[in-house]
Amino acid sequence: xxxxxxxxxxxxxxxxxxxxxxxxxxxxxxxxxxxxxxxxxxxxxxxxxxxxxxxxxxxxxxxxxxxxxxxxxxxxxxxxxxxxxxxxxxxxxxxxxxxxxxxxxxxxxxxxxxxxxxxxxxxxxxxxxxxxxxxxxxxxxxxxxxxxxxxxxxxxxxxxxxxxxxxxxxxxxxxxxxxxxxxxxxxxxxxxxxxxxxxxxxxxxxxxxxxxxxxxxxxxxxxxxxxxxxxxxxxxxxxxxxxxxxxxxxxxx
Amino acid sequence: xxxxxxxxxxxxxxxxxxxxxxxxxxxxxxxxxxxxxxxxxxxxxxxxxxxxxxxxxxxxxxxxxxxxxxxxxxxxxxxxxxxxxxxxxxxxxxxxxxxxxxxxxxxxxxxxxxxxxxxxxxxxxxxxxxxxxxxxxxxxxxxxxxxxxxxxxxxxxxxxxxxxxxxxxxxxxxxxxxxxxxxxxxxxxxxxxxxxxxxxxxxxxxxxxxxxxxxxxxxxxxxxxxxxxxxxxxxxxxxxxxxxxxxxxxxxxxxxxxxxxxxxxxxxxxxxxxxxxxxxxxxxxxxxxxxxxxxxxxxxxxxxxxxxxxxx
Numbered sequence: 001x002x003x004x005x006x007x008x009x010x011x012x013x014x015x016x017x018x019x020x021x022x023x024x025x026x027x028x029x030x031x032x033x034x035x036x037x038x039x040x041x042x043x044x045x046x047x048x049x050x051x052x053x054x055x056x057x058x059x060x061x062x063x064x065x066x067x068x069x070x071x072x073x074x075x076x077x078x079x080x081x082x083x084x085x086x087x088x089x090x091x092x093x094x095x096x097x098x099x100x101x102x103x104x105x106x107x108x109x110x111x112x113x114x115x116x117x118x119x120x121x122x123x124x125x126x127x128x129x130x131x132x133x134x135x136x137x138x139x140x141x142x143x144x145x146x147x148x149x150x151x152x153x154x155x156x157x158x159x160x161x162x163x164x165x166x167x168x169x170x171x172x173x174x175x176x177x178x179x180x181x182x183x184x185x186x187x188x189x190x191x192x193x194x195x196x197x198x199x200x201x202x203x204x205x206x207x208x209x210x211x212x213x214x215x216x217x218x219x220x221x222x223x224x225x226x227x228x229x230x231x232x233x234x235x236x237x238x239x240x241x242x243x244x245x246x247x248x249x250x251x252x253x
Numbered sequence: 254x255x256x257x258x259x260x261x262x263x264x265x266x267x268x269x270x271x272x273x274x275x276x277x278x279x280x281x282x283x284x285x286x287x288x289x290x291x292x293x294x295x296x297x298x299x300x301x302x303x304x305x306x307x308x309x310x311x312x313x314x315x316x317x318x319x320x321x322x323x324x325x326x327x328x329x330x331x332x333x334x335x336x337x338x339x340x341x342x343x344x345x346x347x348x349x350x351x352x353x354x355x356x357x358x359x360x361x362x363x364x365x366x367x368x369x370x371x372x373x374x375x376x377x378x379x380x381x382x383x384x385x386x387x388x389x390x391x392x393x394x395x396x397x398x399x400x401x402x403x404x405x406x407x408x409x410x411x412x413x414x415x416x417x418x419x420x421x422x423x424x425x426x427x428x429x430x431x432x433x434x435x436x437x438x439x440x441x442x443x444x445x446x447x448x449x450x451x452x453x454x455x456x457x458x459x460x461x462x463x464x465x466x467x468x469x470x471x472x473x474x475x476x477x478x479x480x481x482x483x484x485x486x487x488x489x490x491x492x493x494x495x496x497x498x499x500x501x502x503x504x505x506x507x508x509x510x511x512x513x514x515x516x517x518x519x520x521x522x523x524x525x526x527x528x529x530x531x532x533x534x535x536x537x538x539x540x541x542x543x544x545x546x547x548x549x550x551x552x553x554x555x556x557x558x559x560x561x562x563x564x565x
Contacts, residue, residue: 002327008357012350019345087341091400094305095358096330253267253308 005097009105010112013079017113024113025120028067032121035063036128039185050187051218056129061212062184063125068118068143069150069179069204073171076110076154081161084251093252099245107155111147118143131215138223139214145230146207152237159250178204183212188220203229255319256280257439258304258408263313265296265303265463273299275463276313283407286430286440288454288471290447290553296463297443298338301410305335317408331359334406338413340393344386348377351385352399359404371399374432391422398429402438409433411442415449427453447553451475461557482545483525485512488538495535501528512537518546 017024036056044055051058083089092102125131133139161167182204188196199205200221210226213219219226244251258281265274273296281287291297302308304315304322314321320328343351352368372378375395380388385396394414401409411430415423430453433440444450450457451471458468490509498512501524506513512532516523532539 002360004360004362005358008354011357012346012354015350016345082343086343087337087339088343090305090307090335090337090341091355091358093307094330094333094335096327096360097358248309252306 002097002101005095006101006105006108009102010109013106013109014112016079017075017109025117028071028117029120029124032063032067032124033128035059036125040128050190051216053216053218054129057131058187058212058216059185060122060125060129060131061215062182062208064118064121064143065146065182065204065208065211066179066184067121068114068146069175069207070171071117072110072114072147072150073154073157073175075113076107076151077158077161077167077171079106079110080155080158081164081167084158085164089251099242102245103152103155103241107148107151110151110154111144114147114151115144118147133215134217135214139211142207142211142214142226142230145234146211149230149234149237152234152241156237156240156244159244162250178202183208183220203233206230254283257283257318258441259316260300260304261314263300263303263315264311265299265308266311273463274303274310277460277463277465279458279465279468281408281439281441283439284434284437285455286434286442286453287456287458287468288450289441289443289458289460290445290450291443291460292445292557295461297460298412299463300460301335301412301441301443305333305410306330327360331361331404332407334401334404334409336394336397336401336409336411336414338416340390340397342385342393342396345384347382347384348372348388348396348399349381351396352403355400356403359406361404367405368403371402375399375429391418391425394418394422394426395429406438408439408441411440413443413445415444415446423449459553459556461560464560466556466560480515480546481518481523483514483516483528484543484545485514485529485532485539486510486541486543487512488540491537495537497531497535498528501531503528 036059039059040056044059047055049055083092157167157170161169181199182202183199188199188205188209191199206221206226206229209220210223210230213223213226243249258279260277260279263274263277264272266272277296277300289297289300299308303310304317306322306326310323314323315329316322317329317332320332322329346354349368349372352372353363356368357363369378372381375398377392377395377399380392385393388396398411398414414426414430418426427449430440430442442449442454454471456468457471457474459466484506486507487510491505491512492509494503494505494512501514502516503512503514505511514525514528516525529539529542
């Protein structure tokens with residue numbers, strides 16, 4: 001293991017984050033606050049409670065997940081796409097490192113940034129609503145796993161993308177709808193039966209459900225299923241990344 | 254001493270079927286500076302990219318200090334530094350951080366004295382805290398070199414280090430390569446400027462169409478091109494060289510209508526004045542006098558042309 005290389009990439013990537021710390025934090029905090037105002041205060045006043053939890057508190061796990069997923073993807077996809085775009089990838093390819101080390105550096109940094117933002121949002125939400133965390137360890141585990149798996153997914157998008165438009169395409173067309181329809185702002189049980197069934201095909205449902213369980217002890221699907229889903233997604237992404245580096249797909253001719 | 258870099262029958266065919274390298278073999282000795290000359294599309298960059306791990310070889314082998322670049326890539330690559338042809342740098346990063354990053358990426362622990370030394374030698378120390386986007390093109394090229402040297406490689410590849418740079422900067426680059434020579438760094442540079450090869454290389458390789466056409470000591474190549482020919486065209490045909498001119502390196506050409514004299518332009522005396530006075534003393538009438546020189550450029554062009562005719 002070339003630990004020096006992993007930490008170099010990790011530190012270098014985080015430095016990019018801290019260079020633009022204001023933008024990196026202000027926009028997720030602002031948008032989360034807007035969600036609280038619109039969904040929590042305006043709509044929440046009419047919904048009041050979901051399964052015994054105030055609506056404002058109920059959406060907190062979903063909001064954190066929403067931001068963490070999109071942040072993980074955009075950080076990781078940009079992190080690896082940018083060197084491809086400006087040409088500095090030559091240095092990665094000529095360095096004495098293997099694919100695992102490159103992934104650990106880039107995905108680790110992207111996941112760290114997303115985790116950081118997720119925690120900031122959690123702290124922000126304390127200002128708006130009263131929240132208790134029933135299973136803190138599980139909460140951290142779900143959060144970290146989500147950050148890592150979606151950063152892996154973002155890494156794949158970044159390798160695949162041939163332009164900045166494509167870089168935005170997958171998050172915009174697939175991830176955002178899945179996250180919005182994944183129960184961020186509602187319980188799946190609130191949907192008509194047909195839509196409940198359809199929702200079961202949305203992987204994000206399992207993640208948000210599990211994460212919400214960690215907060216309130218209630219979930220749409222069993223927690224074990226949630227854990228299994230996220231572990232499966234992580235394994236799938238790892239497999240794809242391994243294949244990319246083995247074949248040199250889109251990076252090494 | 255075994256060569257530090259040994260390339261054996263290296264081939265590279267791209268997915269489209271284009272064969273960029275057609276069996277390149279080359280040994281490079283430790284400490285030498287070798288210039289690979291070739292026209293655009295000759296395969297220079299592909300050769301470097303394949304050795305450095307940016308593209309995969311189709312067949313053949315390359316070892317660096319005995320380490321195979323595929324099976325033993327960690328050892329092999331940690332000995333190599335690469336300065337790419339195009340300027341590729343993170344625009345918002347600071348100079349010193351990007352050099353430290355390169356060092357770490359190649360598995361070397363942080364050592365500020367080494368980084369400082371490299372930056373000072375490349376006249377970048379005063380700019381160490383500048384963002385890269387604030388630097389001039391020449392400075393950016395220096396940063397690329399600093400990054401390539403950050404992990405103290407034993408072999409350095411410079412891919413067209415002076416393509417599109419002004420005369421002054423080219424001289425600077427040559428000075429930098431000279432410094433590297435003093436440090437014992439083996440340097441392989443590609444160029445399509447012949448004067449560049451003349452100025453800094455110990456050996457010159459000519460590459461065209463994915464093949465190495467010639468590898469020769471620069472000095473012997475220079476000796477070949479340093480020879481100049483003087484053609485003394487006469488008004489009358491000769492059967493043999495007159496006795497009085499026998500002391501000169503003179504032969505008959507053009508069926509006896511021309512005296513051909515070879516001389517060394519770098520010699521202190523070329524002997525031309527004396528030859529011409531002896532020619533007139535011998536009673537010969539001059540019709541015309543022509544001088545010709547076979548330059549490295551001529552050798553290069555004829556090699557490349559021959560190669561193209563051979564393949565087409």
